Amino acid sequence: MDMTDTLLMRKAIKLSIENVKRGGGPFAAIIAKDGKIIATGVNRVAKSNDPTAHAEIAAIRKAARKLATFDLSGCEIFTSCEPCPMCLGAIYWARLAKIYYGNSKTDAKNIGFDDSFIYDQFKLEAASRKIAAECLLPDEAIRAFADWKNQEDKVEY
Numbered sequence: 001m002d003m004t005d006t007l008l009m010r011k012a013i014k015l016s017i018e019n020v021k022r023g024g025g026p027f028a029a030i031i032a033k034d035g036k037i038i039a040t041g042v043n044r045v046a047k048s049n050d051p052t053a054h055a056e057i058a059a060i061r062k063a064a065r066k067l068a069t070f071d072l073s074g075c076e077i078f079t080s081c082e083p084c085p086m087c088l089g090a091i092y093w094a095r096l097a098k099i100y101y102g103n104s105k106t107d108a109k110n111i112g113f114d115d116s117f118i119y120d121q122f123k124l125e126a127a128s129r130k131i132a133a134e135c136l137l138p139d140e141a142i143r144a145f146a147d148w149k150n151q152e153d154k155v156e157y
Contacts, residue, residue, distance in 0.1 A: 016080035
């Protein structure tokens with residue numbers, strides 16, 4: 001980690017502390033490319049009544065809009081805490097090059113932000129999860145996949 005990485009991480013930590021003072025959650029994220037900040041995000045779940053309003057998701061959305069692409073290859077994310085399962089998935093879908101984080105998922109668990117039950121759910125069959133899942137109308141649903149597969153001008157992601 002070079003000095004720029006350290007400074008960017010400190011900025012993410014500062015944003016998380018400021019967000020707590022403004023009534024938000026203790027999480028913030030910065031997306032940077034070549035040492036320059038592209039976007040920032042803070043946790044606004046309770047303030048916006050949006051369970052997806054995590055810092056990483058907000059930063060990814062802003063960076064994608066700013067760069068006019070869903071592919072954030074070459075960008076890095078500096079987040080005040082190890083990403084939850086939702087945010088980790090979004091980071092992978094956005095193709096970010098590296099994740100830097102301050103607090104661990106254990107640190108988050110210790111203050112009441114425990115995501116371990118979600119990781120445990122991934123291991124179960126869909127019908128056995130806490131929120132049961134059932135496959136319904138697969139023969140009809142597959143039509144969209146077939147149409148996508150055969151579409152010549154699709155944008156693959």
